[in-house]
Amino acid sequence: MNRRKFINLTALTAPLLSFSKVTESIPAVKPIMISTWEEGKNVNKAAWGILSEKGRAIDAIEAGAIYVEDKISCCVGLGGNPDRDGFVTLDACIMDENANCGAVAGLERIKHPLSVARKVMETTPHVLLVGDGALKFALQNGFTIENKELSIDAKKEYEKWLKKSTYKPVINIENLPVQVENKDGAFTMPLKFDDGSFNHDTMGMIAMDVSGNVSGGVTTSGMAFKMHGRVGDSAVIGAGLFVDNEVGAATSSGVGEEVIRTCGTHTVVEFMRRGYSPETACKKTIERIIKNNKARAKTLQVGFVAVNKKGAYGAYAVQEGFVYAVKTKQVDRIFKSAFFYKAPKSED
Ligand code: GLY
Numbered sequence: 001m002n003r004r005k006f007i008n009l010t011a012l013t014a015p016l017l018s019f020s021k022v023t024e025s026i027p028a029v030k031p032i033m034i035s036t037w038e039e040g041k042n043v044n045k046a047a048w049g050i051l052s053e054k055g056r057a058i059d060a061i062e063a064g065a066i067y068v069e070d071k072i073s074c075c076v077g078l079g080g081n082p083d084r085d086g087f088v089t090l091d092a093c094i095m096d097e098n099a100n101c102g103a104v105a106g107l108e109r110i111k112h113p114l115s116v117a118r119k120v121m122e123t124t125p126h127v128l129l130v131g132d133g134a135l136k137f138a139l140q141n142g143f144t145i146e147n148k149e150l151s152i153d154a155k156k157e158y159e160k161w162l163k164k165s166t167y168k169p170v171i172n173i174e175n176l177p178v179q180v181e182n183k184d185g186a187f188t189m190p191l192k193f194d195d196g197s198f199n200h201d202t203m204g205m206i207a208m209d210v211s212g213n214v215s216g217g218v219t220t221s222g223m224a225f226k227m228h229g230r231v232g233d234s235a236v237i238g239a240g241l242f243v244d245n246e247v248g249a250a251t252s253s254g255v256g257e258e259v260i261r262t263c264g265t266h267t268v269v270e271f272m273r274r275g276y277s278p279e280t281a282c283k284k285t286i287e288r289i290i291k292n293n294k295a296r297a298k299t300l301q302v303g304f305v306a307v308n309k310k311g312a313y314g315a316y317a318v319q320e321g322f323v324y325a326v327k328t329k330q331v332d333r334i335f336k337s338a339f340f341y342k343a344p345k346s347e348d
Contacts, residue, residue: 080221
């Protein structure tokens with residue numbers, strides 16, 4: 001390696017060396033359930049009964065999603081923040097151990113989008129249904145239509161946003177102060193609601209059952225105040241979720257556009273296939289996001305979490321603050337993800 005190459009490489013990796021905190025696991029005993037964010041701990045609990053009774057990973061994923069989608073004060077599901085026109089539009093996807101997958105995007109007024117995605121996977125020749133078509137399909141399959149009122153929290157946030165209607169969405173940067181607009185008018189969502197639940201817009205889940213089969217799912221109301229019709233990574237197989245039963249699985253949270261641009265979770269799984277550990281595979285994918293546009297990456301958050309077939313897990317995020325929950329027979333806790341950019345010191 002010549003000197004110039006070495007200096008360039010050092011410049012690129014220096015932040016990683018100074019800020020990364022290794023959180024990589026020791027291999028866990030099957031079964032294992034992993035979900036994003038603090039709320040993931042409750043999601044894991046909701047899914048655990050199925051896994052501990054030797055049930056299928058795919059059923060555990062759906063149970064976890066139903067739990068969190070039922071929580072009206074959570075940003076996942078119908079309680080989430082609306083788009084710019086005031087509609088809550090949901091994205092979800094699911095993938096099993098046989099590469100079967102299903103997804104819905106821009107689904108309105110249906111409480112359990114991930115269950116609809118599963119129906120798409122199991123009963124249609126398609127992978128993704130959107131908007132009115134997804135709604136029609138849901139109703140035909142026995143899902144009931146819900147009231148279109150916003151949740152109390154979402155209404156409050158939307159009214160606040162309407163005053164300026166700035167379209168500079170900032171999501172999931174946990175290290176910024178709560179409820180502020182910065183000097184550029186960028187809006188930061190409240191970190192925590194009054195009832196203690198957290199404001200994160202995406203629940204990504206991965207499960208490995210006692211048979212060693214891996215499945216995953218994602219459910220979200222998407223980026224707050226997005227354009228009507230915008231679809232994020234959570235409905236896109238290979239972006240917000242990818243499962244390869246020979247290798248493992250990955251899921252993501254954060255700005256979906258960045259995840260789609262890099263085919264994020266597919267990239268993570270392919271790095272694992274090449275022998276990289278889950279954390280390193282996530283890190284190499286995050287580095288691509290940063291390399292694509294460093295200035296843009298500094299102001300956003302994306303986190304990946306992955307598990308390999310041996311049950312080892314790990315995560316990596318653009319910014320400090322991404323966390324994920326793990327449940328096995330021995331472990332039931334929230335882990336801090338390793339990250340590229342350290343949080344700035346809070347001004348308050
Ligand atoms: N990751 C969720 C979204 O971008 O919609």
